[in-house]
Amino acid sequence: MLPFSYAVRNLFRSRSRLLQTVGGSALVVLLVMASVAINTGMTRVLSASGSPHNVIFIGAGSEESVQRSEVPDSSAEIAQASIPGISEKLGVRAVSSEIHYMNHLEFADGSRAQALLRGVTPQALRVYPDLHVIEGTFPKAGEVMVGRLAWRKLGVPAEALKLGVRVKLDGQSLTVSGIFAAPGTVLESEIWGVLGDLRVLSKRETVSCVVVRLDDPAGFPDAELFAKQRLDLELSTLRESDYYFRLTQFFQPLRVMTWITAGLIAAGAVLGGINTLYAAIAPRVKEMAALQAIGYGRGALLASLMQESILACLTGALLASVVAVLLLDGVTVPFSIGAFTLEVGPEVAITGIFTGLLLGVIGTLPPAYRCLSPPLTVALRSA
Amino acid sequence: MNDNMIQCTGVSKSYRRGSTTVTPLEKLDLSVRRGEFLALMGPSGSGKTTLLNLLSGIDSPTEGSLVIAGNELARFSRRELTKWRSQHVGYIFQLYHLVPVLSAFENVELPLLLSPMSKKERHERVKSVLDLVGLGDRIHHTPSELSGGQEQRVAIARALVAAPPLLVADEPTGDLDRESARKILDLLRQLSREHGKTIVMVTHDPRAAEAADRTLHLEKGQLLEAA
Incomplete structure (x- = not known):
């Protein structure tokens, strides 16, 4: 094997090329990260937003959108009395009638943003025990x-939604009475009002859904049976976790687009990186040939070239990791x-580190092939 | 034991160039004794470098037998040939081909990294060879900090350090001024006479050839003894 110092010193033959390789690798790794x-x-x-304990009763045929769903107002009471295994504390059963309503909210400075509002009763706190x-x-x-x-979801300053x-919602003035946390769930981006207020504002006589919390997720068939028996209520039953899983599938194309965009930019950067490595390695055809003449095999030379570019790409990956921690970590x-x-x-x-490693390996192969593939006699005479 | 370091019998080399076949060497016979210093001369394109490449195991003949240091080279696989080369042949290039990012010491050390040898032994060997070529005080200099003559000395030290019995030199003085060239030729002669190295040197320069024990002219793929 050639000494590791050979690979390290080769990196510094051209500082501008080294910067290009490290920078290109950092860009790709940062995108992937x-x-x-x-x-x-x-x-x-x-996936954290949906609990397997919670069952959503939604209007039959509206399984794709809670907001369009119509559920009779009386459903909550009937469900409460009919379904066994509903979670109960201090005599209050965990059943929440809800109206999900999307409309523009107007702020003190006159700006507007579309918000997801949820009309609830205090029983909702029994259904969502992690919400505080x-x-x-x-x-x-x-x-x-x-x-x-x-505030982050609505794109307004945090002060616009402080206590x-x-x-204003549809001309009705509402005061922010509280701020809640529901760690790691989409609930944290919602605005919750009183069910009665939301019923008036959304001009509905029905609710959007009824959410029931079961002591044991295994009790779901009982909830399902209830919906099937009460055909008059026209209910469809969904596990809350399944509802959010469907949303995950709905956002799949968005995630694919993220990957495609990152992939395209990465492909460009990889080609640029290969070009840079070509420029770094190709002038060394004679040097590589001389080393072969001395007795070094092509494998040893390829390993040295790999060390060189992996070192540069991993430096880029390290740089990208630092940038990611500083600029991405904690961003909403x-x-x-x-x-x-x-x-x-x-x-x-x-x-990120694996990407850097892969870049180093992939980036080395084409220029290394060009450098090491000519017959020794030809390589020794190359310009 | 055969007294010949090199024994070529009926060696031919041909290759394709476009649609034509070029044969720089044709049915060539050559014997070089152990410890002999042989100069090869001839016009451009006469096959001098091709012959040197065959003798050093860098290239292989199209036909014929090539026995170097008792080894029939045709029997070796590519990997075996590379290993054999590292132990038996020291190659000296016209343009030195030193690794620019390594010091003189590190350049000379390169061939020894291929053999199992302790670091201490390796360093002693490198220092003694650099002393032999007169560069004991330049070991930490990189090639860019050395003159052409000094670079060629480093290249000779690199060729010598693994103690190969055969040294091949492709116009080793071709890029040097007269004084530097003379010193290099003196060194090669010393290596042949005092250290028993077999040397085959390609040169265009008749003065350089005078340093050798014997000079052969290569013309149209055939060897002719110098008058």
Whole structure:
């Protein structure tokens, strides 16, 4: 084997080429890391949003959209009395009638943004036990409480949704009475009001859905049976986790697009990188031939060239990891039904390092082939 | 034991160039004794470098037998030939072909990294060879910090360090001024006479050829003894 110092010193033959290789690799790795962080972040928030304990009763035929669903107002009471195994605390059963309503919210400065509003009763807190009011209080009539990431989803400053601020919905003034957290779920991007207020504002006589929390997810067939027996209510039954899983599938094309975009930019950067490595390696055809004449095999020379480019690409990957931690980690990304936080964790870091390694290997092969494939006699005479 | 280091019998080399077949060497016979210093002369394209490449195991003949240091080269696989070359042949190039990012010491050390040898032994060997070529005080210089003559000395040291019995030199003085060329030729003669190295040197320069024990002219693929 050639000494490792040979590979290291070769890197510094041309500082501009080294910068190009490291920079190109850093760009590709950063893109891949961002794609992984976006995809895992979105999947994580959607899968965490649905609990297998929760069952959604939705209007038959509206399984794809809770907002369009119509469920008779009386469904919650009937379900409460009919389904066994509903979670209960202090005599209050975990059944939540809800109206999901999408409309523009008007802020104090006159700006508007489309928000997802959920009209609920205090029983909703039984259905979503991980949701906590972290500031202020649960809303009363004329009030709303906002998820702690709602401002990010709506694209407004955090101050626009702080406690005591007034916002307008369809001309109706509502006061922010509380801020809630529901870690890692899309609920944190929603705005919750009183069911009665939302019924009036959305001009509905029905609710969008009834969500029931079961003590044991295995009780789902009982809930399903209830819906089938009460044909008059025209209900369809969904596990909440299945509902969000479907949403994950719905966002699949978006995630594919993320990968395609990253892939295209990465392909361009890889070609640029190969070009740079060509420029770095091709002038050394004679030098490689002389080393072969001395007795070094092509395998040893290829290994040395690999060391050289892997070292450069891994330096780029390291640089990209630092940039990712500084610029991506903790960033909240809004999407149509909520927001999620990017996490530069081990999965993202390992993918980044692996990408750097792969770039180093793939980038070396074409120029190395060009450098090492000519017969020795030809290579020794090359210009 | 055969006294010949090199024994070529009926060696031909031909290759395709476009639609024509070129035969730079045709049914060539050559014997070189152990410790002999042979100069090969001839016009451009006469096959001098082709013959040198065959003798050093860089290229293989189209037909004929080539026995170097008792080894029939045709029997070796490509990998075996590479290993054999590292142990038996030291190649000296006209343009030195030193690795520019390595120091004189590291360049000379390269062939020894292919053999199992302790670091201490390796370093002693490199220092002694650099002393032999008169560069003991330049071991940490990189090629760009050396003159052409000094670079060629480093190249000779590199060719010598693994103690190969055969040295092949392709116009080793072709790129040097007269004084540097004389010193290189003196060194080669010393290596032949005092260290028993068999040397085959290709040159265009009749003065360089005078340093050798014997000179052969290669013309139209055939060897002629110099008058």
